[in-house]
Amino acid sequence: MAVFQRFQRLQTVQLAARWLKPQTCNKAVHKTVTETADRRGHDAAPTRRPFSRVTTEDIGFFSELLPGRTVTDPDVLEACNVDWLKSVKGSSEVLLRPQTTEEVSRILRYCNERNLAISPQGGNTGLVGGSVPVFDEIILSTALMNKILAFDGLSGILTCQAGCVLENLSQYVEERDFVMPLDLGAKGSCHIGGNVSTNAGGLRLLRYGSLRGTVLGLKVVLADGRILDCLAKLRKDNTGYDMKQLFIGSEGTLGVITAVSILCPRKPKSVNVALLGCSSFQNLLETFQICRGMLGEILSAFEFLDASCMSLVEKHLKLINPITESPFYIVIETAGSNSAHDEEKLHSFLEKVMASSLVADGTVATDDAKIKALWSIRERITEALRHDGYTYKYDISLPLEKIYDLVTDMRAHLGNRARNIVGYGHVGDGNLHLNVTSPAKDAALLAAIEPYVYEWTQKWRGSVSAEHGLGLKKRNYIYYSKSPEAVRLMKDFKTMLDPKGILNPYKTLPDDGC
Numbered sequence: 001m002a003v004f005q006r007f008q009r010l011q012t013v014q015l016a017a018r019w020l021k022p023q024t025c026n027k028a029v030h031k032t033v034t035e036t037a038d039r040r041g042h043d044a045a046p047t048r049r050p051f052s053r054v055t056t057e058d059i060g061f062f063s064e065l066l067p068g069r070t071v072t073d074p075d076v077l078e079a080c081n082v083d084w085l086k087s088v089k090g091s092s093e094v095l096l097r098p099q100t101t102e103e104v105s106r107i108l109r110y111c112n113e114r115n116l117a118i119s120p121q122g123g124n125t126g127l128v129g130g131s132v133p134v135f136d137e138i139i140l141s142t143a144l145m146n147k148i149l150a151f152d153g154l155s156g157i158l159t160c161q162a163g164c165v166l167e168n169l170s171q172y173v174e175e176r177d178f179v180m181p182l183d184l185g186a187k188g189s190c191h192i193g194g195n196v197s198t199n200a201g202g203l204r205l206l207r208y209g210s211l212r213g214t215v216l217g218l219k220v221v222l223a224d225g226r227i228l229d230c231l232a233k234l235r236k237d238n239t240g241y242d243m244k245q246l247f248i249g250s251e252g253t254l255g256v257i258t259a260v261s262i263l264c265p266r267k268p269k270s271v272n273v274a275l276l277g278c279s280s281f282q283n284l285l286e287t288f289q290i291c292r293g294m295l296g297e298i299l300s301a302f303e304f305l306d307a308s309c310m311s312l313v314e315k316h317l318k319l320i321n322p323i324t325e326s327p328f329y330i331v332i333e334t335a336g337s338n339s340a341h342d343e344e345k346l347h348s349f350l351e352k353v354m355a356s357s358l359v360a361d362g363t364v365a366t367d368d369a370k371i372k373a374l375w376s377i378r379e380r381i382t383e384a385l386r387h388d389g390y391t392y393k394y395d396i397s398l399p400l401e402k403i404y405d406l407v408t409d410m411r412a413h414l415g416n417r418a419r420n421i422v423g424y425g426h427v428g429d430g431n432l433h434l435n436v437t438s439p440a441k442d443a444a445l446l447a448a449i450e451p452y453v454y455e456w457t458q459k460w461r462g463s464v465s466a467e468h469g470l471g472l473k474k475r476n477y478i479y480y481s482k483s484p485e486a487v488r489l490m491k492d493f494k495t496m497l498d499p500k501g502i503l504n505p506y507k508t509l510p511d512d513g514c
């Protein structure tokens with residue numbers, strides 16, 4: 001009972017808003033996984049490829065195809081030319097806002113013939129400079145492709161256009177007693193097409209798996225305008241190669257996704273969120289093990305943040321930590337169908353981890369406002385980091401037992417050269433977000449972080465981009481996680497599907513010639 005009472009000490013904390021974080025464009029080239037890097041310098045920019053320049057005749061064609069939706073107003077273009085982190089800025093002079101797949105097809109057929117480059121753009125919330133032009137690429141926005149096409153209340157399969165905002169989709173399916181299988185801090189702005197193009201992970205991956213499993217079908221327009229209709233609504237389909245997988249996570253470099261069908265789980269009837277404090281990362285990992293065993297099928301998220309993250313959300317966002325200060329914090333969510341059963345399971349788990357001193361303190365929320373308040377501590381870390389200074393961001397997958405060692409080693413490696421070095425992320429997915437802040441952009445600091453961070457990751461056979469993609473910023477680091485053979489095959493796919501390279505140039509694939 002004493003344990004239970006401790007967990008009732010929930011205090012109100014402030015609700016989430018969106019984040020915005022300036023960051024640099026860092027590039028280096030690694031030729032092979034093991035060879036010495038052919039480094040081009042962190043700020044080396046790509047060279048403009050010999051695409052055609054947009055002419056008055058081109059504007060005429062687009063204006064006729066998309067009357068009132070061909071935008072050349074510099075004020076409107078300003079916002080679409082720069083990424084959400086304000087770290088990559090293009091100089092596009094045309095923004096196209098198609099409403100249908102057929103319009104996208106006609107745009108691409110024309111651009112392919114004219115050799116005009118295209119930068120597809122959804123909600124522009126990415127963190128690796130993948131959704132903005134680098135030079136004068138035409139911006140192809142999915143913002144007006146925002147219709148829900150069908151929802152099957154028996155199977156839970158939602159079919160919608162690519163420009164639907166994730167939060168709107170969540171609201172739509174929740175009204176029908178379902179939930180979207182993914183949830184992200186950027187849900188208020190990000191588009192489902194962009195989520196699929198980057199294979200976004202987010203907070204529910206532990207429970208519902210990645211988009212590679214929940215996306216059942218796609219409609220895609222290829223570089224030459226061909227429409228590939230793979231908008232299947234089947235859970236099982238082994239007829240040949242699974243073409244949609246090529247477009248999931250390829251960041252708009254192989255085709256433009258115009259519609260998605262996605263499998264939505266039933267809305268859980270009971271949701272609980274707990275914030276727990278641990279004295280060491282080892283204790284946190286042991287808590288995770290016990291949690292998986294004791295909560296089983298009702299566990300829907302297991303996220304962590306370190307004490308530095310907590311200090312930053314307290315300092316910059318005035319959020320309140322409702323529990324005793326600890327070196328590490330866990331956010332656990334359970335989602336099930338029977339509140340009495342779920343709460344009983346949760347409380348016996350909490351009793352066990354508190355009795356064994358794995359968890360030092362904690363609090364539980366069951367009502368919506370308090371659940372949101374606890375989640376905001378985790379979801380708003382990116383926003384707090386923006387206030388802390390210039391931020392270097394790393395999104396790393398590692399074997400679970402190693403994920404926090406990278407933060408500890410980075411602290412030892414950098415000494416007092418950084419303002420803050422923080423770790424947070426998706427424990428359940430083995431995904432660490434390592435962020436380093438400094439008062440201003442600092443070339444010497446960056447040189448100390450990279451390639452150290454990538455070599456460290458490679459040594460443990462991790463991934464240098466767990467869920468954010470490679471975009472412009474990380475494309476040249478691909479060899480730390482992929483073999484030259486794999487990258488060569490990726491380039492072959494690219495050449496086959498987009499021989500002129502007009503789709504999202506300078507993104508995902510490295511600049512080297514191999």
Ligand SMILES: O=C(O)CC[C@@H](O)C(=O)O
Nearest residue numbers: 185379382393425433435
């Ligand atoms: O800003 C970051 O580094 C991570 C953003 C996001 O993936 C998260 O999990 O909060």
Ligand SMILES: [Zn+2]
Nearest residue numbers: 202425433467
């Ligand atoms: Zn994340």
